[in-house]
Amino acid sequence: MLDRPLRAAIVGDVNVGKSTLVNALLRHRIVVTHHAENTAWNWWFQAAGPDGPRIRVIRRDRPGEDTYKITDSAEVAALPAASVEKVIAELDEPVLADLTIIDTPGLHSQVQENSGRTADLLGVHPRGEQETLAGVGKADVLIYVSDQLPGSSDAERIAGGFRRLGVGSIKTPVDILLVFAQVDKLGFKSQNPLARAAEIAAAHRPEWESVAWNVKPVIAQLAQTARCGVLDASLLGALRKLAALPKGREAACRSVDMLVRRLNTQVDESGAKDLWQNLLPYGLSLGFALADRGELTAENLAAALEKASGIAALESVINDIFRRRQGLLRSAIAMRRLSHAAFADGDTRTLSRIEDMYASAYGRELRDLNDLRTASDQNTPLRPGQREELRVLFSGDYAGTPGEAAKAAVRWLRPANVPGTPPVLRTLALHAAAAYGRLAESKESR
Ligand SMILES: Nc1nc2c(ncn2[C@@H]2O[C@H](COP(=O)(O)OP(=O)(O)OP(=O)(O)O)[C@@H](O)[C@H]2O)c(=O)[nH]1
Numbered sequence: 509m510l511d512r513p514l515r516a517a518i519v520g521d522v523n524v525g526k527s528t529l530v531n532a533l534l535r536h537r538i539v540v541t542h543h544a545e546n547t548a549w550n551w552w553f554q555a556a557g558p559d560g561p562r563i564r565v566i567r568r569d570r571p572g573e574d575t576y577k578i579t580d581s582a583e584v585a586a587l588p589a590a591s592v593e594k595v596i597a598e599l600d601e602p603v604l605a606d607l608t609i610i611d612t613p614g615l616h617s618q619v620q621e622n623s624g625r626t627a628d629l630l631g632v633h634p635r636g637e638q639e640t641l642a643g644v645g646k647a648d649v650l651i652y653v654s655d656q657l658p659g660s661s662d663a664e665r666i667a668g669g670f671r672r673l674g675v676g677s678i679k680t681p682v683d684i685l686l687v688f689a690q691v692d693k694l695g696f697k698s699q700n701p702l703a704r705a706a707e708i709a710a711a712h713r714p715e716w717e718s719v720a721w722n723v724k725p726v727i728a729q730l731a732q733t734a735r736c737g738v739l740d741a742s743l744l745g746a747l748r749k750l751a752a753l754p755k756g757r758e759a760a761c762r763s764v765d766m767l768v769r770r771l772n773t774q775v776d777e778s779g780a781k782d783l784w785q786n787l788l789p790y791g792l793s794l795g796f797a798l799a800d801r802g803e804l805t806a807e808n809l810a811a812a813l814e815k816a817s818g819i820a821a822l823e824s825v826i827n828d829i830f831r832r833r834q835g836l837l838r839s840a841i842a843m844r845r846l847s848h849a850a851f852a853d854g855d856t857r858t859l860s861r862i863e864d865m866y867a868s869a870y871g872r873e874l875r876d877l878n879d880l881r882t883a884s885d886q887n888t889p890l891r892p893g894q895r896e897e898l899r900v901l902f903s904g905d906y907a908g909t910p911g912e913a914a915k916a917a918v919r920w921l922r923p924a925n926v927p928g929t930p931p932v933l934r935t936l937a938l939h940a941a942a943a944y945g946r947l948a949e950s951k952e953s954r
C-alpha cells in the first residue's frame with residue numbers, strides 16, 4: 509500500500525469518452541473506443557517492469573494469466589468478456605511514473621455485469637440503495653468523466669450518479685477530479701468551447717463542489733488524434749481536399765453523411781469517415797484555418813488539436829492534486845484502513861497510538877488532509893463560507909497576513925467552546941484555530 513503508485517480510476521457513464529481520454533493520456537491508442545458501449549472490464553495501466561512493455565490478461569474462466577504484445581491490444585479487446593477478469597497493460601510512458609491509471613466500464617450500463625466490475629473496483633454496490641462496501645475499493649482517487657455540463661437538464665446525474673452509487677460515503681471531493689468531456693458539442697462558432705465550458709463550470713461551482721475538488725473541460729477525441737499517430741498522409745490528404753472544395757466546406761461538416769457525399773469523387777467512404785471521426789467538426793475547422801494560411805502539416809495540426817483539446821491543462825491538474833501529493837494521499841489511505849481495522853477489532857491500544865501520531869508534529873500533514881476531507885464533505889455541518897475558508901486553510905493555500913491569521917485563530921476558538929457544537933465541528937474548529945495560530949507565528953518570525 510505505502511510503496512505502490514497511486515491508483516486513479518477513470519469512471520463515468522457509458523460512452524462519455526473515458527477510453528478515448530485514457531488513450532490520449534497514454535499517448536497510445538490501446539483501449540478500443542467506439543460509439544456503442546464498449547469497455548467490458550477494467551484495464552489497468554502501469555509502468556513497465558524489467559520485462560518491458562506487455563499486456564497481461566488475468567483470466568476469469570481458468571487460473572493464471574496470458575501475456576500479449578502491446579501491438580496486439582485489439583486481439584485482447586476482442587476476447588469474450590466472460591473469460592477476462594482484468595487486463596494489466598505495462599507501458600513505458602511518463603504519465604505512468606508514480607500513477608496507475610484504470611479505465612473502467614461505464615456506470616449505469618444496460619449490461620449490469622460490466623457496471624458491476626466498476627462498482628467492485630470502487631468498493632460500492634452497483635445498486636446504491638444498499639449499504640456500501642466501504643474500505644474494499646481498489647481505486648485511491650477518481651477521475652470522473654461526464655458529458656453533462658452543470659445547468660443542463662441531465663446535470664443532476666453528476667452528483668446524483670455519485671449518491672446513487674454510494675461513492676460519496678467512501679470518497680470525498682478531495683479524492684475526485686471532474687472532467688467535462690465532449691465539450692466540442694457546445695458548438696464553436698462564437699467562442700472556443702473550452703473557454704465556454706470553463707465559464708459554465710465556474711458559474712455552477714456550488715453544483716459540483718460537493719463531489720469534486722476541481723473541474724477541467726476536455727475534448728478527448730482531439731487529444732487522442734493529436735497524440736496517437738493518427739495524422740498520417742492519407743488523413744492529411746483528405747483534409748486538404750476538403751479544405752479546397754470550391755464552396756460549402758463548412759456545410760459538408762454538418763454530418764458524417766454530408767461529408768462522405770461531398771468528398772465522394774475524391775476520397776473513399778472510409779477515408780471521409782476517418783476524417784470526421786478523428787477531427788470532429790471543430791478539428792476540421794482548425795484544419796481549414798491552417799490550410800488557408802498554407803500551414804497544414806501534421807505537426808502544425810497536431811499542435812492546434814492538442815491546444816484545442818485542453819489535455820495539457822488536465823494533466824497539470826492531475827499532477828497538482830494527485831501526483832504531487834501522492835505520498836501523503838497513500839499514507840492517509842493506509843492510516844484510515846488501519847484505524848478502521850483497529851476500530852472494528854476494538855483495539856484501543858492501536859487507536860490511541862494512531863491518535864498520538866496524528867497529534868505529533870510528524871502527523872500534521874496527515875491531520876490537515878483529514879481535516880480537508882471533513883471540511884469538503886457535505887455531511888459536515890459548515891456554512892458555505894466556512895467550508896471554502898477551511899478548504900483553503902487545510903490545502904496550505906492561505907495567503908493572509910499574520911495579524912489576520914491570529915484573528916481567524918480566535919474566531920475559530922469560539923465555535924469550539926460553544927456548548928452543543930457537534931463533536932466533528934468542535935474538532936475541526938480546534939484544528940483550524942491551531943493551524944491559524946501556527947500561520948500567525950511562522951509568518952511573524954519570517
Ligand atoms: N464529439 C466528441 N466525441 C467524442 C469525444 N471523445 C470521445 N468521443 C466519442 O464518443 C464515443 C465513445 O468513446 P469511448 O472513449 O469509447 O467512451 P467510453 O466512455 O470509454 O465508453 P464505454 O467504455 O462504453 O463506457 C466514441 O465514438 C468517441 O469517438 C469528444 O471529445 N468529442
Ligand SMILES: [Mg+2]
Binds near residue numbers: 526
Ligand atoms: Mg470505454
